[in-house]
Amino acid sequence: MTSPPPPLPPRPEPPSRPVAALDPESWATVLAPRLAHFAGVARSEHVTRAAHEMRMPQSTLSRSLARLEEDLGVALFARRGRTLALTPAGRTFLAGVERALGEVERAADEVRADADPAAGKVAFGFLHTLGPETVPGLLRAFRADHPGVRFSLVQNYGEAMLERLRAGGLDLCLTSPVPQETGLVACRVDEQRLHLVVPDDHPLAPRRRVRLAEAAGETFVTLEPGYGLRRITDDLCAEAGFRPRIAFEGEEAETLRGLVAAGLGVALLPPPAVPRPGVVELGITAPRAVREIGLAWREGAPDTAPVAAFKRFLLGRRGRLLPRGEG
Incomplete structure (x- = not known):
């Protein structure tokens, strides 16, 4: 019965490289070319197999890993004959590397898709x-x-x-x-045509069209200042010869329609996607009311x-x- 071979002597830790020797802003530049090499070896746990999968010489891959460990100043792998196992530091580093490579892959997919008019x-x-x-x-x-x-x-x-x-x-x-x-x-x-929107029981409701000046005495509900439709409302009312008396200011056209339906005022609004009960949409003959x-x-x-x-x-x-x- 042959006795088992003596255990391999522990691999000496790679020499630490003084942090001061590297510009902190250059870490990504220094490490990036070797990250995929490291991840490939970590997945296969074998340098020869990983080199074959990545279609590169084994010697080149071995040098890349050695330089990576040298730059980091830590051992990423424990050697067991021809196989490799990640050290605790290697496992920590692999988690970050896989996230980084995943982001690069997603970014590459996105920019390549953006170059294709059928995608992106x-x-x-x-x-x-x-x-x-x-x-x-x-x-x-x-x-x-x-x-x-x-x-x-x-x-x-x-x-x-x-x-x-x-x-x-x-x-x-x-x-x-x-x-x-x-x-x-x-x-x-x-x-887009703008309508004068009034409650369905308003005196103007039986009409189909009105001049905007006929609403000079009405209370208006409008969008807040800064909205384009508010500016158009103010300009059209000024062109019709009056300044609107405003009771409510909102942020959304359909909310204003609800306020009109509740009898709280009239409004200048574009046509609704779906007719709203409780209001009547009147065309405006003068001035020309469009946005x-x-x-x-x-x-x-x-x-x-x-x-x-x-x-x-x-x-x-x-x-x-x-x-x-x-x-």
Whole structure:
């Protein structure tokens, strides 16, 4: 009976490298090329097998691991003949390495997808009032030819969206009024009629159309200052020769319709996606009561392929962007 071979002498710890010898900001640069090598060996627990899987010479992989341990100043593997086992430090390091490599993989997938007009993502902003019907219809029509494109959708009032657009958080946005400012490109893509919305028991309710001046003595409910529709309301009332007496200010058009239905005032609003009980929508004969819908993007910002495709799609629907009945 042969006696077992004597145990291998413990592998000396790699010499510590003084931390001062490396610029702290250079750790990622120093370690990054070796992280995939380390993860591959950790998974297979065998240098030869890992080298074969990664299609590189074993000697190159061994040198990469040795240099990694030298740079870190710790042993990542315990050698057991031809196999390797992670040390406690190695297990801790592997968890971070796998997270980092996963993030790199996801980022690479994302940028490669963005270069493909059939895939990638578009960050798209739009007004709340365009959300119930207009935007879902647009996305359905666009994705018929671009089913792989994903969207990050943001609903907000105009100025908040433009602020996000300026900061690079949006690729495109539909807003009103059409912005005219340095650093942004915007063009009119459609217009939307505004109605005078009154309670169904209001003296004007039996009418189909009115002049806005006929509402000069009414109490109005409006959006808060800073909203594009509020600015349009103030401007139209001024053009009609009066300043609106405002009782309530809100943040959402359908809430204002609810206030009108409750008899708390009248409002200038775009058509609803679904008719609201308790109110009557009156056309306005004078002044011309419309709001322009504009498409905006950052001047000089490079478009990914899906953003360019969606921009072309929206610009190609000028004058017919809104569903019939809303324009």
